[in-house]
Amino acid sequence: MPTEVREKVSLKAEAARVAEAVDALFLTYLKDPGDGRDQLFAAMRHAAIGAGKKLRPLLTVATARLFALDEAPAVRAGAAIEAVHVYSLIHDDLPCMDDDDLRRGRPTVHKAYDEATAVLAGDCFHDLAFEILSDPATHEDPFVRSELILELARSSGLHGMGGGQMLDLAAEGQTLDMAGVTRLQQLKTGALIEYALEAACIMGRIADEGRTPYRGYARDLGLAFQIADDLLDEGGDEAAAGKRLHKDADAGKATFVSLLGVDRARQQCAMLVDQAKAHLHGHGEEADLLRAIADYVLERDR
Numbered sequence: 001m002p003t004e005v006r007e008k009v010s011l012k013a014e015a016a017r018v019a020e021a022v023d024a025l026f027l028t029y030l031k032d033p034g035d036g037r038d039q040l041f042a043a044m045r046h047a048a049i050g051a052g053k054k055l056r057p058l059l060t061v062a063t064a065r066l067f068a069l070d071e072a073p074a075v076r077a078g079a080a081i082e083a084v085h086v087y088s089l090i091h092d093d094l095p096c097m098d099d100d101d102l103r104r105g106r107p108t109v110h111k112a113y114d115e116a117t118a119v120l121a122g123d124c125f126h127d128l129a130f131e132i133l134s135d136p137a138t139h140e141d142p143f144v145r146s147e148l149i150l151e152l153a154r155s156s157g158l159h160g161m162g163g164g165q166m167l168d169l170a171a172e173g174q175t176l177d178m179a180g181v182t183r184l185q186q187l188k189t190g191a192l193i194e195y196a197l198e199a200a201c202i203m204g205r206i207a208d209e210g211r212t213p214y215r216g217y218a219r220d221l222g223l224a225f226q227i228a229d230d231l232l233d234e235g236g237d238e239a240a241a242g243k244r245l246h247k248d249a250d251a252g253k254a255t256f257v258s259l260l261g262v263d264r265a266r267q268q269c270a271m272l273v274d275q276a277k278a279h280l281h282g283h284g285e286e287a288d289l290l291r292a293i294a295d296y297v298l299e300r301d302r
Contacts, residue, residue, distance in 0.1 A: 011292040018061050019054040022079045029128060043113045043121040048086045051104040055293070056081040056196040062289040063200035063214060076138040077148060077199045080129040084156045085192060087125035090118050092165070126156075139203055147202050155195035164188025168253070176254040182223065185256075189229075190222030217279040217290065224272035224297045227265050230255040232300070234262065273298055 030045050032038045057078025064074035093100040093108040094115060101111050110118035132138060133148045154160055164187025171184060197214045206214075234257045257265045276294045280287040 010289065011296060014062075014289055015053065015055075015058050018058045018075065018078065019052075021075045022054050022057045022082055023049050025076065025079045025132075026083075029131075039113060039117055040120055040124065043109050043117045044124060046106065046112055047090055047103075047109050047121060048082070048125070051106060052082075052086075054078075054082055056085055056192060059193065059196035059218075059290070059293065060200050062287075062293060063197045064203065065286050065289060066214075066283055067200065067204035067206065068286075069200065069204055073138055073203060074200060076132055076135070077203060078196065080132040080138075080148075080152065081192060081196050081199065083125045083129035083132065084152065084161070087122040087129075088156075088161055088165070090122035090125070094118060097165075097169070129156075144202060144205070148199055151198055151202065152195055155191040155198075160187055160191035160195075161189075164191065171253050174254075178256075178259055181254050181256060181259060185226040186219070186222065189226050190219060193222040193225065194218040213279040213282065217276045217294075220272045220276035220279070221294055221297065224269045224276065224294070227256045227269040227272070228297050228300055230257040231262065231265055231269070233257075270298060 026048050027045075030041050030049075032041050057075065060078035060081065061071060061074045064071065089103055090109045092098050093103055094110055100108050102108060106112070108118070109121055113121075129152065130149055133152065134145055136142075136145070139145050139148070156162060164184055167184040168188055171180075176184070194215060197218045198211065201211045201214055233255070256268070260268060273294045277291050280290055
């Protein structure tokens with residue numbers, strides 16, 4: 001079997017296995033309490049269970065494999081990242097933000113329930129992330145847990161995803177150049193992807209100077225992922241994507257595709273994927289899952 005086919009099969013199986021493990025962990029936290037909170041718990045399950053690619057947890061598990069770490073703690077760290085990601089999607093979909101009706105092929109939380117429940121569901125996923133990271137089951141060393149918490153806060157807050165979302169809101173009607181779009185996306189999308197690898201490095205007690213190749217992989221992968229997302233938004237299939245497309249164009253926002261054109265954007269995406277994989281040159285087959293994830297970015301339709 002050719003190498004690229006073998007990697008695709010492995011990626012599909014590994015992604016399904018990690019997603020199942022993350023869902024199982026979420027379910028331990030999201031059992032109905034049997035009181036007035038039941039709707040909130042149901043809304044959170046609607047948003048997260050059996051939905052989405054769980055790419056960020058997969059990246060954490062794949063990176064943990066480089067350092068021969070136990071998988072269960074890596075799944076817990078990945079679930080915390082996914083919790084932050086899900087919170088961001090719930091809030092992004094609200095009428096005061098992107099006002100979307102469809103997410104991951106399902107009605108958005110504020111449509112399936114109501115706006116107040118959606119706000120609370122997002123808030124509680126944000127809090128759940130830090131509850132998971134602070135649990136000794138995630139790591140026995142409190143200093144490691146403290147660093148995990150600190151870096152996730154940085155990656156999701158003012159200087160990461162949250163700040164990037166504000167830049168995105170402010171970009172409507174503006175004329176951003178390539179540097180501006182790149183900075184926006186490195187914060188909005190890239191910061192949490194970078195943390196997915198950083199978390200495994202923290203858990204593996206990799207010295208800061210030893211994390212350079214993994215940060216390089218994450219930066220290149222994050223930008224490639226966003227270019228692929230822009231290409232999908234430009235010419236993808238809405239049913240396959242499971243969400244509304246052409247939002248940025250309709251809002252008059254600059255994207256990698258609007259600045260580069262479709263062909264150059266595809267070339268740039270392929271170049272970034274190659275660069276991402278090149279950062280892993282010091283590893284052998286233990287990095288195959290990370291290489292397969294990078295290749296997937298070129299082929300995604302959702």
